Amino acid sequence: MKFAVFLLIGVLFGSCFNDGNCIITATNYMHIQFKKETTKTDSALDLTTIYISGADSILAVNAATKEILLPLDIHHPTTLFILQRSNAAKSGLVSDTLLVGYTAQSKVITKECGAFTYYRDLKILYANRKDIKAFSTSLLTDPTLYVAGSVNYQAYAVNYQIFY
């Protein structure tokens, strides 16, 4: 009888282990919003191209945008961005330079989800624009806010606001 009781308890508690949920908040996309320096409201920039160090190609934008997701170079601890934009006042193209540094932390989420790299301690190492406001120093995304087929900026933590 005692053995049967112990066997029963073993079965009961054998199912007490779960490995958590597969919610991946890791991303290598830095979220930047553009604001008007005078009114502090959204400002749509006419971005044309973006050079990203370490990237295979130059990112062509060719659209007015008030926020953007910029991918960090996952192979290096720094990434240089050169944002080229149309400037009607100067009747030509203007370039803004932004150099950011960060650290990477590896985390195993679950064995089914796998391991991912979290980027944090984000800081500006150089920027030619001085009016920049920092928000989250971690690159995070909320997978529950993904919209299929489009980019949902709301799903990404805001890292910087650049004022023009």
Add this chain to the structure above:
Amino acid sequence: MLSTIKYFISASLIFLAAFFAQGQEKKPPKAKKNYIPTGLRVGTDLIDIGKTVSSNTFTGWEVNGDVDFANYYLAADVGSWGKDIALANGDYHNSGTYYRVGIDVNLLGKDPDKNMFFLGFRAGHSSFNESVTYHTTPSHLFSPLDTTLTNPSATGNWAELTNGLRVKIWKGLWLGYTARMKFAPTTHGSPNFATYDLPGYGVVQKSLWWGFNYQVFWRFAWKKDKVLLEKK
């Protein structure tokens, strides 16, 4: 998680009720507490042995011991575990040793055989190493990346609330189980590698983690426990 807690509470209440009912039937005379230890119980976890034999992804053992001080028991566990876990995008490995120290309180203080239904507390410590290798496929702008990281001399601490049974089967042979509600894990190691599986604890996450030991013991008794009767 909810179902786990329900199982835990239900099993505990069933055994508590059963043993108290047994105690009421026999109505033994009230005993004075004798705080002088009467024996050392040493055992091992059969689940760890079973997993080591049956699985090629886990290697581990655990030795458990306790000494009685009336219905209080000084309990200690020493163990080792190593895991090889295949991830969806790589592999994880860890290996380490751990110990736990704490107190169990036997709620069946009047049992003449010193059978136990206990609640207790443990503080745990682990020294371990871990490594991970995984593949990252980023956006089209960057080439894929294979990452290999190690945490060569990490440590961790945690706390546990325990509940369990120790039942005398024959002479010095005892069987028992220990259910562990583990919480408050802290780890110290490489800042670039967040510990996944802490030997002795389990998966390090914000919520509770559960453990279970199914144990066999031998009790080395050096003193016959006397049930001192109170003079009426």
